[in-house]
Amino acid sequence: MRKQRLNGSPLGLDSLVDIVSNNVGILVILTVFMALISLLNPADTPPEEQEEVLRNTKKIVIPWSHYSQKSSLLFLVRDNHILYLDRVPIYQKLTSDLQYTSSPNTEFTFPEYTVDLIVYSSSWHCLDFHPKDQAGEWWHQETQIEKLMAAHTPNEFYFFFWVDPDSFELFHEVRNHLWENNFEVGWRPVLKKSNLRFCDGAGRFLSFQPQ
Numbered sequence: 667m668r669k670q671r672l673n674g675s676p677l678g679l680d681s682l683v684d685i686v687s688n689n690v691g692i693l694v695i696l697t698v699f700m701a702l703i704s705l706l707n708p709a710d711t712p713p714e715e716q717e718e719v720l721r722n723t724k725k726i727v728i729p730w731s732h733y734s735q736k737s738s739l740l741f742l743v744r745d746n747h748i749l750y751l752d753r754v755p756i757y758q759k760l761t762s763d764l765q766y767t768s769s770p771n772t773e774f775t776f777p778e779y780t781v782d783l784i785v786y787s788s789s790w791h792c793l794d795f796h797p798k799d800q801a802g803e804w805w806h807q808e809t810q811i812e813k814l815m816a817a818h819t820p821n822e823f824y825f826f827f828w829v830d831p832d833s834f835e836l837f838h839e840v841r842n843h844l845w846e847n848n849f850e851v852g853w854r855p856v857l858k859k860s861n862l863r864f865c866d867g868a869g870r871f872l873s874f875q876p877q
Contacts, residue, residue, distance in 0.1 A: 734824060734850070736821075736822055736823055736824045736850070737822060737823050737824075738823070738824055738825075738826045738852070738864075739814055739818065739823055739824070739825050739826065740752075740753065740795075740826050740828075740864060741811075741825065741826065741827045741828070742795070742797055742801075742802065742827070742828045742830075742856075742862065743827050743828070743829045743830060743833045743836055743837045743840070744797070744802070744828075744829075744830035744832065744833055744858070745799075745800055745802075745830070745832065745833065746804070746805070746832070746833050746836050747800060747801065747802030747803060747804060747833075748802045748803055748804075748805055748810070748811065748836070748840065749778060749779065749797055749801045749802030749803075750802075750810045750811075750814070751779065751795050751797075751862070751864075753793065753864070755774075755776065756774050756781055756783070756793065759771070759774055760783065772784070772785070778797065778798055778801035778802065779795055779796060779797040779798060779801060780795075780796045780798075781793055781794065781795055781796070782794040782796070786867075787867070789867040790865070790866075790867035791865070791866060791867060792863050792864065792865040792866075793863065793864045793865075794861060794862065794863050795862040795863075795864070796862070797862070805836055805839065805840060811825075811840065811843075811844075815844070815847055815849065820847070820848040820849045820850065823849070824849060824850035824851065824852060825844055825849055825850070825851050825852070826851075826852040826853065826854075827840070827841075827851070827852070827853040827854075828853070828854055828856045828860070828862050829853050829854070829855055829856065830855075830856060830857065830858070831855065831857070837853065841853070
């Protein structure tokens, strides 16, 4: 007579087969049930209407960055105003201060914005722009972009814009105008709390390059 284990009889092969079969059977039943639901409740929108919706959906072009040897002209588009963030007077003030002191001022104030200069090394610095409310000019009244287009060539310069969500339509109009004149355009969406930083030198990779 075969001895039994102290903790009871071992699980037989037939029992194991029954358990596996039951589990597989349940999965098959669930699959069939889900298939029936799909057949009884087809998609509310026919494929033809879905294709029509996709065709009429407005597409947004996401900025694609790449390196450029061109120099940038910086702008902020906000409250349907265009503000030119000119770096030339900043460097002029800095050069003037360096004639009299080895520790020049790092904060600069202009009528429509202020600037903080951050120096990391002799070849790497950044400019943080802080625009004032309602700064800049209306697009149809402004002449700054036209003057810059006339004074700069597309082979050497590109236009870069920080764009607030409230002024995307204005930016698109300006960008199309620049494209028509063969200028490259770079842009980045920003909010009022966003940091408007331009870096040059070893940290140039921090700035967004044109599309």
